[in-house]
Amino acid sequence: xxxxxxxxxxxxxxxxxxxxxxxxxxxxxxxxxxxxxxxxxxxxxxxxxxxxxxxxxxxxxxxxxxxxxxxxxxxxxxxxxxxxxxxxxxxxxxxxxxxxxxxxxxxxxxxxxxxxxxxxxxxxxxxxxxxxxxxxxxxxxxxxxxxxxxxxxxxxxxxxxxxxxxxxxxxxxxxxxxxxxxxxxxxxxxxxxxxxxxxxxxxxxxxxxxxxxxxxxxxxxxxxxxxxxxxxxxxxxxxxxxxxxxxxxxxxxxxxxxxxxxxxxxxxxxxxxxxxxxxxxxxxxxxxxxxxxxxxxxxxxxxxxxxxxxxxxxxxxxxxxxxxxxxxxxxxxxxxxxxxxxxxxxxxxxxxxxxxxxxxxxxxxxxxxxxxxxxxxxxxxxxxxxxxxxxxxxxxxxxxxxxxx
Ligand code: PMP
Numbered sequence: 529x530x531x532x533x534x535x536x537x538x539x540x541x542x543x544x545x546x547x548x549x550x551x552x553x554x555x556x557x558x559x560x561x562x563x564x565x566x567x568x569x570x571x572x573x574x575x576x577x578x579x580x581x582x583x584x585x586x587x588x589x590x591x592x593x594x595x596x597x598x599x600x601x602x603x604x605x606x607x608x609x610x611x612x613x614x615x616x617x618x619x620x621x622x623x624x625x626x627x628x629x630x631x632x633x634x635x636x637x638x639x640x641x642x643x644x645x646x647x648x649x650x651x652x653x654x655x656x657x658x659x660x661x662x663x664x665x666x667x668x669x670x671x672x673x674x675x676x677x678x679x680x681x682x683x684x685x686x687x688x689x690x691x692x693x694x695x696x697x698x699x700x701x702x703x704x705x706x707x708x709x710x711x712x713x714x715x716x717x718x719x720x721x722x723x724x725x726x727x728x729x730x731x732x733x734x735x736x737x738x739x740x741x742x743x744x745x746x747x748x749x750x751x752x753x754x755x756x757x758x759x760x761x762x763x764x765x766x767x768x769x770x771x772x773x774x775x776x777x778x779x780x781x782x783x784x785x786x787x788x789x790x791x792x793x794x795x796x797x798x799x800x801x802x803x804x805x806x807x808x809x810x811x812x813x814x815x816x817x818x819x820x821x822x823x824x825x826x827x828x829x830x831x832x833x834x835x836x837x838x839x840x841x842x843x844x845x846x847x848x849x850x851x852x853x854x855x856x857x858x859x860x861x862x863x864x865x866x867x868x869x870x871x872x873x874x875x876x877x878x879x880x881x882x883x884x885x886x887x888x889x890x891x892x893x894x895x896x897x898x899x900x901x902x903x904x905x906x907x908x909x910x911x912x913x914x915x916x917x918x919x920x921x922x923x924x925x926x927x928x929x930x931x932x933x
Contacts, residue, residue, distance in 0.1 A: 545672045552895045553665055556877075560884050571887040572916045577712075577865055577905040579780040580912065584836070587779060590829035594822045606821045607808060608635040615828035616788050624761065632791040632800050634807050635824055638782065639748040639774035641817035642789035643670055646744055646770045647704075648810035649803060651676040655703035660689060662898035664712045664746070676703070680897070687714040687859065689722050691729060698733045704742040705730065707762045710749040713868050713896045713903045715861020717753065720760045727766035740768050748774040748787070751834060753863040754841045767794035770803075775827075777865075780835050780907060786819040786827060840865060843906045843913055854921035855928070867904040868893070872927045876902050879923075888919045 556575075557563050565571050573580075597603065613630035620628045636642040643666075651657065653675030659667050661680040668678040679702070681693045694705065707726070709718045726743075734741045745762040750773065753759050763769035771790045776782035789807060791800045811817040818824070844860075847867055851858050858869040871879040876892040876899055883890055893901035906913060 542673075542675075546669050549668045549672055549678075550665075556880075556892060556895050560881065560889065562884075562889055565887075565889075568887075571889065572908070572912050572919070573889050574904045574906065574908055574912075574916060575889040575891040577777070577907050578782070580908045581780075583779055583781050584833050586829070586833050587781065590826045590833070591784075591822060593829070594825035603821055605816075606824055607811070607818050608633070609821075609824045612824045612827040615831055616790065619831045620790065624764070626764070627793055628790055629793070629800075631804060632793070632795075634789040634804070634811065635819060635827065636772075636787050636789050636811065637785035637817045637819050638776050638787040639746060639772045640666070640787075641785065641811070641814075641819075642770075642772035642774075642787055643667070643744065643746065644814050645807050645810040645817055646772060646789060647671060647674045647676065648814055649806040650704055650742055650770075652703070654701060656699060656701045658694060658697055658702060658705040660694075660705075660707065660711075662713055662893070662896045663706070664708060665896055667706050667746075677701070683714065683716075687711065687716040689718055689726060691722065691725055694726065695729055695733070698729075698737075698741070700737050700739075702733065702737070702741050703739075704744055706744045706746055708746040709762055710753060710759070710861070710863025712749065712864055713866050713891075713893075713898065715859070715864045715866055715868065717757065717759060717862040718762065720765070723760060723762045723765040726762070730766055730768075734768070743769040744772060745769050746772045748772070748777045749864045751778040752837060752840065752865060754837075754844060755862070757862060759863070763790075763792050767792060767796070768799070769795070775830055778834050779830065784823060786823040786830070840906070843910060846910065847904065847906055847913055847917070850917040851920060854917070855924050856920065865905055865907050867906065868898070868901050869904070871900055871902050872924055874900060876900055882923050882926075883919065886919050886923070888916055 612635045613633045616633045617628045617630045620626055647670055651674045655676050656679045657671040657676040658679050658681055661682045671678050679697050681697045684690045730741050743766050750759050763771045769792055774787035791803060848858055851869055856869045858867055873879050876894055880890055880892045880902055891903040893899050
């Protein structure tokens with residue numbers, strides 16, 4: 529045994545911290561019965577942002593239209609294809625009124641692939657990666673797998689970024705900060721004033737350090753915004769940003785891997801050129817993180833599709849009203865497809881186990897570094913949510929009766 533606690537030589541010692549950081553999610557899967565029961569029609573699955581229904585109209589047609597080879601190299605190796613890059617650049621121009629160069633857009637296997645490529649391209653061993661807490665539960669694993677050191681900074685009570693805490697967390701070793709808006713799990717969309725102040729703070733700290741601090745703006749939920757609000761991208765405020773995006777959320781098809789990584793036009797051109805090469809190499813050395821040829825051919829059509837966001841908002845509102853009537857304390861998410869209510873008992877894992885005993889699965893907040901809350905994914909059909917609500921109410925009543933309230 530050595531100082532990592534590893535007593536065997538089965539796999540690399542460097543996997544140990546990754547395992548440790550992944551353990552809460554694995555524990556949830558192992559102990560809750562989630563994996564064995566997944567798909568059981570008697571159970572209601574609201575733990576993960578998975579699809580429950582067939583994809584939006586046009587999705588299958590867009591892919592099917594590309595199946596038949598139209599040339600001898602139809603299925604040749606594909607890095608980021610020019611038409612896919614151009615389609616994303618054109619889409620960003622319409623959407624964000626910004627002129628991205630097609631060559632500054634890498635086509636990736638979802639946001640996962642974009643994040644992996646970005647982190648491999650940016651992180652040297654020992655570099656610190658600032659992660660706003662509660663985070664998506666893979667940022668730290670992915671940083672650790674690349675020799676990075678996660679540094680957690682808790683968000684404020686209202687789930688906005690805590691700029692003073694971020695400033696205090698920056699050291700000479702800080703290489704990047706991950707900002708995820710709309711945020712999984714809090715549902716928060718960070719306001720322009722916060723993003724502007726964050727950018728000023730990062731500029732200043734980069735100057736002081738004599739080394740650029742990058743911002744990864746992880747935006748897979750950027751098109752899932754409620755109440756007709758607009759989406760201020762963190763990358764619009766800070767030039768040294770890398771945007772990571774996935775079609776897996778807006779189309780609810782995460783098993784079909786496609787997304788992109790984009791460098792904003794405000795980034796110095798020489799830096800963009802150098803980074804583009806590093807990102808492409810990072811995609812290769814991580815195991816060819818380019819989407820399959822067919823998904824790249826289909827991208828221009830896929831980019832125009834979406835799940836029904838109004839329908840998604842109706843689900844959010846249905847749950848918000850019902851849960852609040854039942855006595856739950858639930859903040860209103862501005863985007864994503866997650867709710868993050870307070871657990872009515874302190875131990876969120878125990879609370880989730882009580883729901884699971886009634887065949888209702890949600891995710892304990894402790895898995896997302898926010899113990900005392902639980903996460904509901906509302907990607908399920910309305911009928912599933914209608915069945916879930918009385919169970920939430922029943923468990924709340926039971927807990928109130930137990931505490932004599
Ligand atoms: N970032 C965040 C914040 C996410 O929630 C997810 C998926 N849950 C990803 C990245 C990865 O997205 P994908 O699997 O579509 O690549």
